[in-house]
Amino acid sequence: MNVIQCEKLSKKFGRLHALQDITCTINGEKIIGVIGRNGAGKSTLLTIIAGFLKPTNGYCQVFNENPFNNIQAAANSILIDDQLSFSDYLSLEEILKMGADFYPNWQNELAYRLLHYANIDLSVKHQQLSKGQMATFNLVYGLVSRCALTILDEPMNGMDEAIRTDFYRAILKEYIAFPRTILIASHHLQEMESILEEILLIDEGTVVTHASVDELKEQLIALSGPSDRMKSLLSETDVYAQQIVGGVSTAIVDASKLFITEEMLRTKGITKSALTASEICRYLTNHKGSDIDAIFD
Amino acid sequence: MHIHLDSTTPIYIQIAEWLQHEIIANRLQADEKVYSQYQLAELFNINPATAGKGLTILLEEQLLYKKRGLGMFVATDAKDRILSKRRNEILTKMAQEIVLEAQRLLVSDEELLALIQKTQEELK
Amino acid sequence: MTNATVLLLSLLITILLLTLVFFIVRKVSNKTKNFWTLKRLSIGITAYIAVGLFALLYLSLFANSSIQVLSKSELKKIEKNIEPIQKYDQEYNSSFLTDNYKKKTWEFDFLGGTLPVTINNGNEDSSLNIRHLYNDNIPAGKAIVSYYQFPAIIDGIDISDKIPLPNVYMSQNQLWIEALSRHEVNYHRIKASIGILDFNREEDFDDDYPSSIFYLSSNFIVIETPNGTDIEDSQGVIQYLR
Amino acid sequence: MQSLTNMSFKTIIKKQVKWKAKLYSSALSSLIILQVIFGALLFSSGSGSSGHGRGNLNVQFSIYSLDTFLFITVFWAFITAILFTTKAYRMDDLSIISSRTSSAIANILVLILYSFFAVLIMLASYYIQILGLMLMEKDTFIIDKLLISPSIFILCICSICLFSAIGLLFGYCFQGPSIIKIASIVLLAIGIISPIIFPESVNLQPFIQLPDLMLSGFYIIVSILCFTLCIWIADKSEVSRK
Numbered sequence: 092m093n094v095i096q097c098e099k100l101s102k103k104f105g106r107l108h109a110l111q112d113i114t115c116t117i118n119g120e121k122i123i124g125v126i127g128r129n130g131a132g133k134s135t136l137l138t139i140i141a142g143f144l145k146p147t148n149g150y151c152q153v154f155n156e157n158p159f160n161n162i163q164a165a166a167n168s169i170l171i172d173d174q175l176s177f178s179d180y181l182s183l184e185e186i187l188k189m190g191a192d193f194y195p196n197w198q199n200e201l202a203y204r205l206l207h208y209a210n211i212d213l214s215v216k217h218q219q220l221s222k223g224q225m226a227t228f229n230l231v232y233g234l235v236s237r238c239a240l241t242i243l244d245e246p247m248n249g250m251d252e253a254i255r256t257d258f259y260r261a262i263l264k265e266y267i268a269f270p271r272t273i274l275i276a277s278h279h280l281q282e283m284e285s286i287l288e289e290i291l292l293i294d295e296g297t298v299v300t301h302a303s304v305d306e307l308k309e310q311l312i313a314l315s316g317p318s319d320r321m322k323s324l325l326s327e328t329d330v331y332a333q334q335i336v337g338g339v340s341t342a343i344v345d346a347s348k349l350f351i352t353e354e355m356l357r358t359k360g361i362t363k364s365a366l367t368a369s370e371i372c373r374y375l376t377n378h379k380g381s382d383i384d385a386i387f388d
Numbered sequence: 389m390h391i392h393l394d395s396t397t398p399i400y401i402q403i404a405e406w407l408q409h410e411i412i413a414n415r416l417q418a419d420e421k422v423y424s425q426y427q428l429a430e431l432f433n434i435n436p437a438t439a440g441k442g443l444t445i446l447l448e449e450q451l452l453y454k455k456r457g458l459g460m461f462v463a464t465d466a467k468d469r470i471l472s473k474r475r476n477e478i479l480t481k482m483a484q485e486i487v488l489e490a491q492r493l494l495v496s497d498e499e500l501l502a503l504i505q506k507t508q509e510e511l512k
Numbered sequence: 513m514t515n516a517t518v519l520l521l522s523l524l525i526t527i528l529l530l531t532l533v534f535f536i537v538r539k540v541s542n543k544t545k546n547f548w549t550l551k552r553l554s555i556g557i558t559a560y561i562a563v564g565l566f567a568l569l570y571l572s573l574f575a576n577s578s579i580q581v582l583s584k585s586e587l588k589k590i591e592k593n594i595e596p597i598q599k600y601d602q603e604y605n606s607s608f609l610t611d612n613y614k615k616k617t618w619e620f621d622f623l624g625g626t627l628p629v630t631i632n633n634g635n636e637d638s639s640l641n642i643r644h645l646y647n648d649n650i651p652a653g654k655a656i657v658s659y660y661q662f663p664a665i666i667d668g669i670d671i672s673d674k675i676p677l678p679n680v681y682m683s684q685n686q687l688w689i690e691a692l693s694r695h696e697v698n699y700h701r702i703k704a705s706i707g708i709l710d711f712n713r714e715e716d717f718d719d720d721y722p723s724s725i726f727y728l729s730s731n732f733i734v735i736e737t738p739n740g741t742d743i744e745d746s747q748g749v750i751q752y753l754r
Numbered sequence: 755m756q757s758l759t760n761m762s763f764k765t766i767i768k769k770q771v772k773w774k775a776k777l778y779s780s781a782l783s784s785l786i787i788l789q790v791i792f793g794a795l796l797f798s799s800g801s802g803s804s805g806h807g808r809g810n811l812n813v814q815f816s817i818y819s820l821d822t823f824l825f826i827t828v829f830w831a832f833i834t835a836i837l838f839t840t841k842a843y844r845m846d847d848l849s850i851i852s853s854r855t856s857s858a859i860a861n862i863l864v865l866i867l868y869s870f871f872a873v874l875i876m877l878a879s880y881y882i883q884i885l886g887l888m889l890m891e892k893d894t895f896i897i898d899k900l901l902i903s904p905s906i907f908i909l910c911i912c913s914i915c916l917f918s919a920i921g922l923l924f925g926y927c928f929q930g931p932s933i934i935k936i937a938s939i940v941l942l943a944i945g946i947i948s949p950i951i952f953p954e955s956v957n958l959q960p961f962i963q964l965p966d967l968m969l970s971g972f973y974i975i976v977s978i979l980c981f982t983l984c985i986w987i988a989d990k991s992e993v994s995r996k
Contacts, residue, residue, distance in 0.1 A: 122435055142853070143993035154758060160989060162853045166761045174995055176845040178777040179542075180550050192769055193850045195759050216546075232849070239758055260433055267426050267436060285399060288437040305398050305441065357488055365397075517953060530788075530829050537787045541780060553779045557875070560786050564878020567885035568901075575888050577895045666806045666813050669896060675811050696812040700800065700891050702884055703898045705906050707802050707819035712962045724806070 092155060093118045094240060094272045095140055099149035101296075102135055109135040111296040112149070117289075120270035122262070124304075126280050126372050127293035133276040134172070136293065137242050140274070141170035153240060169194075171233035172244035173226065177217040183228060184213040196237035196269070205231045205261060209254060222249035230258055234265045244276045259283050280369035290368065294376040304368055311371045312349070315341040316361030324351065324361065331374040343374050399434055403442025408451070408470045411462060418464045422452060449473075579699070581668045590663050591725050597662060601732075606645055606753040609660055609734060618657040620682045627655055627737060628744040632690040640678060640691055640733055642750045644743050647736040655687065656736040665725040671697065675731060689733060766851055770860035773850070775867055778843075781834045782871055785827065789879040792826055797883065818884060820902070823876045824910060831872060831914045832921035835865055839925025841995070848993065858926070858988035862981045865922060869914040876910065877902065905966035912973035919980035923987075929994060930987040 093116055100113040110132045117123060127133045138144045139151050142158035142165060151158065158164035177186050183206070191197040206213060209227045211220070220228060230246045243262075247255045263286045266273060277283060280290070290307050292299040300307060311331060314321065318340040325333070329345040343366065356363055366374070397405075407423075410416045423431065428439035443460060446452045451466040463469075490500045541548065548556075582590070600608040631640060650656060657680050664672045674697045679690040703710070735743065735750070743750060800816035801823075807813075837843065838861050847857045888895050902910075927938035961969065 121437065138993070143848070143995075145992055160853045160855055162763055162766055162851070162856055163758075163760070165853050165856075166759045166766070166851045170848070174845065175849050176842075177849055178846050179545055180548075180553075180777055180780065185550075189773055189850065192773070193766075195761070263429065263433060263435070267429060285432075285434045285438075288435045304435070304438070305400060308398060357484075360492070517950065520949065520953075526825075527829065530826065531833070533791060534784070534788060534830070534833055537784045537791075541784055541787070548780065548783070550776055550779065553783055554776070557779060557782050557786065557871070561871075561874045561878045564874070564881050567878070567881035571881060571885055571888065571900055575895075575897060575900065577897050578893065579896045581896060581898055667804070667815060668898075669813075669815075671811070671813055674813075691810055694810050694812060696814060697894075698814045698816065699894045699896050700887055701815050701817050701896045701898050702887075702900060703817055703819045704880070704900055704902045705819055706824060706909070707817060707821040709962055709966075710819070711802075712959065 093152070094154065096152045096155075097136075097140075097149070098151075100136075100139065100146050100151050101148040102132075102139060102144065103147045108296055110139070110146075113293075113296070113298055114149075115291060115298050115301050117272065117274075117291075120266075120272050121288040122266055122273045122275065122286055123289045123291055124280060124283060124287040125274055125276040125291045125293065126278065127276075128278065128376055131293045131376070132296040133293055134244055135296075137170060137172075137244050137274065137276055140240075141168055141242055143170070167238055168240035168242060169233050169236050169238040170242045170244065171229050171246055173229070173248055175229045175232070179216065179218065182214050182216055183211065183220075186217060186232070187213075190232060190236060194236040194238065198235040198237060201265075202231055202235040205235070208257075223251060223254070226250050227254060227258065230262075234262065237265075237269050237271065240272045240274070242274045242276075245278075246275065247277065247279065247282075255282060259286055262286060280372055281367065284368045290372070292372055292375060299375050307371055308365060308368055309346055311343055311366055311374055312346045313341060313343050313364045313366055314356070314361050315339060315364070316356075316359060320359045320361060324349075324359070331377065399432075400438050400441035400445065403428060403432065403434070403439055404445040407442065407446055408474075411451070411466050412470055414467075416462050418462050418466060420462050421458070422460050422462055424459055579669060582665060582670065587665065587668065587725065590665065594662050594725065594730075601641075601643075601753075604751070604753050606643075606734075609645075609658075609732065609753075613660045613662050614658055615661045616659045616677055618680045620655045620657065620687065621653055622655060622682065622687070623653065623685055625740065626742045626744045627735075628686045628746070629735065629750065630686060630688050631747055631749055632688065640689065640749075641731065642689065642733045642735065643753045644745075644750050645734055645736045645753045646739050646741075648739055650736060650738040652738050652741065654738065655741075657687070657689075658734045658736070660732040660734060662730045662732075663725065664730045667701075667724055669699065672730070678733060680733070687735070761851065763856065766856050767859055767863070770847075770850070770852060770856060771863045771867075774860050774864045777846070778838070778864060778868075781830075781837070782868065782875060785830045785834075785872055785875055786879070788826055788830060789823055789875065792822060793879050793883045796822055797886065818880075818887065820876070820880055820906070820910065823879050824913065827872050827876045827910075827914055828917045831865070831869065831918035832924075834868070835918040835921030836925040838865070838922065839929055844929070844993070845995065854988040854991050854993070855985060858985045861922065862919075862984065865918040866915055869911050869918060872914050873907065873910045903966075905970075909966045909970045909973075912970040912977070916973040916977045916980075919977040919984075922984050923980040926984045926987045926991070930991045934987055934990075 095115070095117040097113045097115050100110055101108065102110040113132075113136060125133050125137065135144065139146055140153055140158060142153070142161055145159045153161075153164045154167060156164055158168070177189075181189065187199055187202050190202075191199050203213070206228065209224070209231075211224050211228060217225065217228065226247060226249045230243065233241055233243055233246070247258065250258065259282065262273065262275070266286075274291075275283060275287070284304060287304050289301065289303050291301045292307075300310070302310070314324070316339065318335055318338050321340045321342060325342055325344065327350070328348040331343040331345070333340060333342040335341075353363065407416070416422055422443070425436045425440035425443055428434070428442070429436040432439070443452065447454065447460065449469075451463050451469060452460045453463050454460050486500070486504075495503075597608045600606075629642075631642060633640060647656070659677055659680075661672045661675060663670055664675060674695075676692040676695045679688070679692060681688050734753070737743065798816070800818040801821040802817040802819060804815045804817065805812065806815075844857070852860075884900075924938075927934055961972070964972070
């Protein structure tokens with residue numbers, strides 16, 4: 092069964108095209124990173140999947156049902172973002188009690204342990220928490236609810252470095268303990284890359300690529316070598332970025348369009364190196380003329 | 389060992405290499421049960437699927453074998469095969485790189501051989 | 513401006529006032545949010561309802577008002593009783609002046625064969641019904657002034673006790689009768705129903721049973737003098753009864 | 755694939771109502787505060803008065819009926835229902851299992867439940883006021899009707915319910931799709947302007963003449979209509995988090 096299936100999904104807010112022709116399928120229990128720049132449409136996509144918004148065109152299905160205003164979809168999915176709010180009259184402890192009442196797979200003890208670890212006092216109220224604490228609490232709330240589809244939109248915003256590392260590990264451990272589909276939207280791919288299985292890269296409201304992390308990492312490579320030798324090579328492939336420093340040029344190219352053996356490269360004195368996933372995402376979503384240096388020229 | 393995220397080598401290959409290393413170092417004996425993908429995931433803080441991919445590589449090379457419902461075990465001749473493979477593949481590749489680098493740095497063949505001999509003596 | 517617009521405007525002003533108070537209350541309650549936990553809130557609300565229930569219980573057990581609201585049948589009876597008064601009065605028949613209704617009597621001595629009477633109505637709204645009666649049993653030089661109060665009922669309440677008695681006195685061999693200045697009585701009536709509805713529905717069926725019985729001649733001041741003694745009524749407001 | 759949670763709509767509504775009824779109880783406390791304030795302001799004058807002048811006697815009745823408290827409660831119900839549709843309340847629904855439809859139904863049920871409590875609070879305020887009055891104004895205290903009749907009780911609940919239904923509909927109209935938003939503004943404008951231009955078109959007399967229970971029934975029908983519209987709009991609405 093497909094967990095999420097989007098077909099030619101688009102969403103307009105007035106004149107703004109937030110999403111255009113999103114087609115993607117997510118199946119199985121995976122941790123998937125939804126990556127994109129600010130305003131790429133990540134949050135809009137996630138809120139549509141969570142059933143908060145209605146697509147303007149196309150359709151979106153979650154667990155083979157239209158999630159919009161659907162109570163079964165709501166019972167099996169949870170969206171955690173910085174807008175998550177709770178009544179002013181509830182202490183954190185009571186919030187956990189409420190969560191336990193609603194979500195059948197709720198892990199109350201785990202919540203207590205995680206919050207204790209994060210040094211969050213359970214007797215305070217949600218809006219009294221600091222930004223980082225609130226993000227931590229929200230993430231814990233999302234994790235212990237153990238919904239089949241857990242959507243985390245920028246879950247680590249405001250958390251400090253140490254707690255971020257801890258909670259990426261917490262997400263992983265919770266996932267291993269209770270496999271489910273976890274969507275994590277973030278622009279900090281670097282720090283969560285290792286726990287992801289797939290990456291859904293979104294830019295300007297469309298899906299740029301949807302691949303496993305390893306596949307993504309093989310999409311682009313960096314070549315560097317003497318400029319004259321590079322020139323002929325680069326004409327055959329798509330170049331994403333190029334920099335020439337003192338006769339040595341470095342270029343980011345599409346690996347799938349590079350038909351040349353490693354020996355050939357070596358004899359030409361060109362070295363090949365891999366890029367990190369976050370670098371690849373950056374290059375894939377680089378728009379023409381979006382080079383910051385160009386502005387200062 | 390630590391997984392290097394920013395290393396040019398993909399994580400699953402690093403996992404496969406680590407397991408091979410453990411076999412060579414006798415920390416994983418023949419016919420011993422190896423880590424499951426979940427154990428590896430927790431150990432290295434990586435996605436279980438990635439860890440599984442690392443195991444699959446070894447499985448495909450028949451360095452591991454699967455017992456249904458029990459998990460994966462180290463093949464009897466795993467250590468020998470790894471060692472011979474390393475000799476063949478890795479060493480050849482490294483030699484190639486050394487030679488290429490030597491050419492680039494205009495080091496003569498004699499000088500290169502002497503350097504290798506000298507390094508061997510030092511590390512003995 | 514029509515009546516409806518006035519009503520609409522006053523309603524609007526009331527609603528504005530209410531809104532203002534409502535939001536002030538909310539602001540204040542937001543400030544004390546930390547004290548008002550859910551538990552304390554529910555305790556507070558329950559306690560308030562309980563106090564209300566206690567008030568009701570206390571009222572229904574111990575509230576005995578000294579003033580009774582007359583029932584329809586009682587009203588009917590009273591109406592029947594006092595209806596003839598007007599008729600008798602017009603026929604100069606004094607037989608309606610029974611002792612039951614006599615509230616106060618003054619006795620005065622005076623000199624001479626005539627008694628001058630001066631009546632001071634105070635203001636124009638109050639009119640005193642003053643009657644003159646010859647009484648053989650009174651010795652000469654004496655006059656008896658009696659105040660009779662017949663039932664006066666407004667909205668089912670007998671207010672005859674509240675009607676102020678006039679000031680009656682002799683001065684310089686002259687009888688003075690002075691109405692007291694305007695007098696106000698306040699009642700607090702408890703009606704556990706919806707007033708607007710009652711008010712709009714009332715006119716339909718209450719015609720047969722008036723809840724108010726209040727005739728202009730509900731009280732009389734009767735001056736009794738011995739036979740042969742005349743009354744000097746310069747204002748011409750005194751009627752004679754047989 | 756792990757098995758999906760299957761929760762019936764009814765269970766979720768039940769849980770939502772349970773939590774909402776608890777969490778929104780501050781609304782009831784603000785009703786208490788409102789009533790205490792207005793009860794104190796109108797302590798000595800009551801909700802209505804009628805004056806009767808007879809002679810030099812002025813009889814003033816201060817009538818203590820349910821009107822003031824009912825008016826406040828009805829107003830409170832209207833505002834509270836609108837507040838239920840505001841961001842603060844809507845956002846809280848998103849952190850639990852809910853859909854717009856389930857939230858709307860839960861809101862409606864909570865409002866109906868609160869209508870009942872509001873009547874209790876209203877009566878509590880009323881009887882507390884009466885008790886205070888009895889203790890302070892013992893001599894002028896008249897009991898026409900101490901106990902509220904069941905039909906008036908039902909009518910009170912129904913009127914509070916009606917106004918909360920109108921308020922909720924009002925709120926949902928502004929949360930809903932833009933077509934509904936525009937349509938409701940136009941309807942509202944017509945509703946406000948028409949009685950000003952044609953005051954005689956507003957004639958509530960026939961309604962007021964209806965017996966209490968029929969009036970209640972009419973209120974219930976209108977409330978159901980409003981509530982159904984609310985659910986229908988909620989069903990079509992997206993989550994607005996602005």
